[in-house]
Amino acid sequence: MALYSEKVMDHFRNPRNVGVIEDADGVGEVGNPVCGDIMKIYLKIDNETISDVKFETFGCGSAIASSSMATELIKGKPLSEALKLTNKAVTEALDGLPAHKLHCSVLAEEAIKAAVKDYYDKNGIAYDPKDFPDCDHCESCGV
Amino acid sequence: MNVYCDNAATTRMSKTAVEAMLPFLYDNFGNPSSLYSIGQRAKEALEAARADVATVINAKPGEIYFTSGGSEADNQAILSAAAQGEKKGKKHIISTAFEHHAVLHTLNALKKRGFEITLLDVHSDGVVTPEQVANAIREDTCLVTIMYANNEIGTIQPIKQIGEICRSKKVLFHTDAVQAAGHVPIDVEDLNVDMLSMSAHKFHGPKGTGALYARKGVILTSLINGGAQENRKRAGTENVAGIVSMAAALKEAAGQIGENGKKPISLRNRLIAGLGEIPYGELNGDADRRLPGNVSFCCEGIEGESLLLMLDDKGISASSGSACTSGSLDPSHVLLAIGRPHEVAHGSLRLTLDADTTEEEIDYVIASVKDVVSYLRNMSPLWRDLVNGKRQHVFAK
Numbered sequence: 104m105a106l107y108s109e110k111v112m113d114h115f116r117n118p119r120n121v122g123v124i125e126d127a128d129g130v131g132e133v134g135n136p137v138c139g140d141i142m143k144i145y146l147k148i149d150n151e152t153i154s155d156v157k158f159e160t161f162g163c164g165s166a167i168a169s170s171s172m173a174t175e176l177i178k179g180k181p182l183s184e185a186l187k188l189t190n191k192a193v194t195e196a197l198d199g200l201p202a203h204k205l206h207c208s209v210l211a212e213e214a215i216k217a218a219v220k221d222y223y224d225k226n227g228i229a230y231d232p233k234d235f236p237d238c239d240h241c242e243s244c245g246v
Numbered sequence: 247m248n249v250y251c252d253n254a255a256t257t258r259m260s261k262t263a264v265e266a267m268l269p270f271l272y273d274n275f276g277n278p279s280s281l282y283s284i285g286q287r288a289k290e291a292l293e294a295a296r297a298d299v300a301t302v303i304n305a306k307p308g309e310i311y312f313t314s315g316g317s318e319a320d321n322q323a324i325l326s327a328a329a330q331g332e333k334k335g336k337k338h339i340i341s342t343a344f345e346h347h348a349v350l351h352t353l354n355a356l357k358k359r360g361f362e363i364t365l366l367d368v369h370s371d372g373v374v375t376p377e378q379v380a381n382a383i384r385e386d387t388c389l390v391t392i393m394y395a396n397n398e399i400g401t402i403q404p405i406k407q408i409g410e411i412c413r414s415k416k417v418l419f420h421t422d423a424v425q426a427a428g429h430v431p432i433d434v435e436d437l438n439v440d441m442l443s444m445s446a447h448k449f450h451g452p453k454g455t456g457a458l459y460a461r462k463g464v465i466l467t468s469l470i471n472g473g474a475q476e477n478r479k480r481a482g483t484e485n486v487a488g489i490v491s492m493a494a495a496l497k498e499a500a501g502q503i504g505e506n507g508k509k510p511i512s513l514r515n516r517l518i519a520g521l522g523e524i525p526y527g528e529l530n531g532d533a534d535r536r537l538p539g540n541v542s543f544c545c546e547g548i549e550g551e552s553l554l555l556m557l558d559d560k561g562i563s564a565s566s567g568s569a570c571t572s573g574s575l576d577p578s579h580v581l582l583a584i585g586r587p588h589e590v591a592h593g594s595l596r597l598t599l600d601a602d603t604t605e606e607e608i609d610y611v612i613a614s615v616k617d618v619v620s621y622l623r624n625m626s627p628l629w630r631d632l633v634n635g636k637r638q639h640v641f642a643k
Contacts, residue, residue: 115555121625136589136628136637139549139569139577143627161628163551163570204570 107164108198114168119175122157129225131217134210140166142214144174148222151182158214165197165204172196173211182219186234188212248561249607253448253539254397254425254598255565259495260450266494267452270487278484279473288486295493299457302500303442304433311458311466311476312489316424316445317348318469319458322480323420323441324352324391326460326467328361330418331388337361338387340379344368344583345393349422353391366392368583372401372531380411389418394426394442398567398580398596399531400540402430409438418464424448424456428499429537440464444496446488450600451495455488502601510538510599513608517541517597520612524619526632526641530581530594539599544586546640547629548593548622550577556618562611567594589628590640 107115124145134141140162147155156178158170173193177185190208194200200208220235222228250258270291276284278292297307313319324339331337341353343365353363366378379390390412395402405421412419420441423432427442428449434442441464446455460466472481518529521543530542545553550566557564567578569592576582577591586594597611623629631637 112555115552116559118625123630132627136592137587138575139588139592141627159625159627159630161547161626162549163568164555166549167552167625 106201107168110172110196110198111165111168111200114171114197115164118158118167118171120157120171120178121159123159124155124157127157127218129218129220129222131214131219131221133213133217134162136161139163140207140210142166142170142210144170144214144218146218146222148182153177153180153182153185162207162210163204165200166207166210168197169193169200169207169211170214173208173215177215182222185215186219188215247607247610249563249603249611251562251564251597251599251603251611253600254400254537254596256447256453257450257600259447259452259491260498262498263446263451263491263495267487267491270490274486278486279475291490292484292486295489298493298497300459302432302496303427303459304435305459306462308477309434309459309462311460311479312484312492313456313458313480314454314485315456316346316422316443316448317456319443319445319456320346320348320391320420320422320424321352322458322466322469323443323460324349324356324389325469326465327389327391327418327420327441328356329467330465331386334388336386336388338364338384340364340366340382340387340390340392342366342368342374342392342583344372344396344398344580345391346397346422346424349391349393350579362386370585371535372396372399372584373535374403374408376404376407376411379408380415383411383415383417387415387417389420391420391422394421394423394432395430395537395540396531396580397425398578399542399584400425400537400598401531402426402535402537405439406437412440413438425537428496429503429539431500431503434459434461446492446495449495449499451492452488455485455492457492509601510603513599513603513605514539514541516605517599517608517612520608521615524616525643526639527619528641530584530586537598539603541597541599543595543597544581544590545593545595545619546590547626547632548619550592550594552622553593553595553615553618556621557614560614560618562614565596565598567596568592587640 127145128148129146132143143159145157156174160170190212193208276288278289300307418440424445427444440461442459447453466479470481526546550568551570569577581591
């Protein structure tokens with residue numbers, strides 16, 4: 104059996120939404136170089152809807168595939184819906200990830216939440232901090 | 247184009263090695279311990295193989311013990327020295343921080359049994375010095391075990407000089423020569439080693455076969471109890487086909503060291519020069535004191551697993567010391583041992599050539615690695631930060 108599903112390999116080989124949005128309304132970055140993965144999500148938001156999304160990722164195959172899939176899942180969606188995106192949904196959409204790679208899907212979920220939070224902060228929009236766990240909550244890296 | 251660049255992981259068996267093994271799978275299938283003719287023919291082949299292996303490393307046939315591979319040989323060497331040391335109240339062992347896990351994990355097990363382990367630091371050039379060993383030896387040191395050549399970065403250690411020190415201080419010296427055997431000349435007398443491990447599949451022999459050289463007088467502990475095979479030091483019916491094949495492969499590989507040693511070295515240097523053109527990338531370990539086929543690089547701003555997957559799509563088989571490829575959270579202990587920071591160690595690439603690698607293949611590999619590195623850097627937020635000056639580069643250029 105291959106390490107990754109066909110879906111993961113497809114998103115790794117042909118990642119969707121790679122790049123930068125220069126005038127992004129919200130930017131979220133999670134992970135760190137010591138752990139070996141960093142994800143950065145750029146959001147363009149119109150009427151509380153994600154009109155465009157781009158990502159940059161430093162990381163392994165599943166990190167790139169998870170970011171690609173996550174951006175596909177939230178593109179064109181209202182913010183309220185994007186915030187409900189779970190790492191489980193990303194993993195399922197990729198037809199699964201190896202156990203030691205689930206961390207990558209967690210990063211994707213957190214990167215999106217961080218970008219939405221950034222948008223809320225910049226625009227003075229109130230939110231419940233509990234909805235935005237930061238990287239420290241994840242024990243995957245051990246740093 | 248398909249280019250296999252992972253010969254340090256394993257090699258394709260040579261035709262000589264395959265042909266050598268075949269008669270012992272079918273016609274001469276006998277058990278060497280049996281007294282009838284087909285058994286005795288197998289026994290003769292086994293002993294001829296032992297003599298051949300001994301000749302290649304300038305040992306005596308009685309000093310060669312066949313094992314299931316390099317890991318078993320390492321385990322047996324270390325545990326044997328520890329058992330003898332323990333009897334004399336000597337429970338200190340010296341090794342290095344960048345040994346293979348077959349050595350490090352065995353030492354860890356001994357640590358739990360009350361042994362004290364000194365792991366020498368490795369310099370940034372990937373070499374330990376004889377002085378470090380001399381300074382670490384104590385009254386209660388029962389073993390020094392230092393690899394001949396490192397499996398990841400290919401650097402060759404000053405085994406002869408370390409052996410001289412150990413001999414003068416009357417401390418047993420073992421070297422894990424799994425990466426070196428069949429690739430560089432080995433003479434156990436000249437090297438002053440007491441024990442040496444090797445593995446057949448690293449020099450175009452079969453997997454599942456290895457050998458431990460133990461100088462006459464070294465008392466081995468049997469790890470597998472049972473019959474009287476291998477002079478009572480390794481029970482179990484001998485893997486005759488594998489052993490015969492291993493001897494043929496070793497003889498062939500050793501005979502080509504002069505000629506082949508040259509070809510991979512010039513190709514290796516071509517590869518090092520080509521990859522050296524990648525900005526903010528650096529060779530791991532000393533450029534000269536390394537195995538003829540080993541190139542190990544670290545690149546800033548990318549991660550090794552994605553690099554390997556993309557190279558695989560281009561037909562290139564390589565390896566990396568990134569955490570993602572090791573299945574753990576930390577990158578390779580070898581790269582950390584030579585002082586590479588985590589973020590750079592994640593971006594490592596090991597390419598190991600053999601004598602059949604061609605210049606055309608090398609040029610294809612260089613072009614492919616350059617393409618993939620620049621593609622991955624283009625989508626890397628870490629690389630963007632390095633370029634924008636938001637983070638500091640690790641390498642000077």
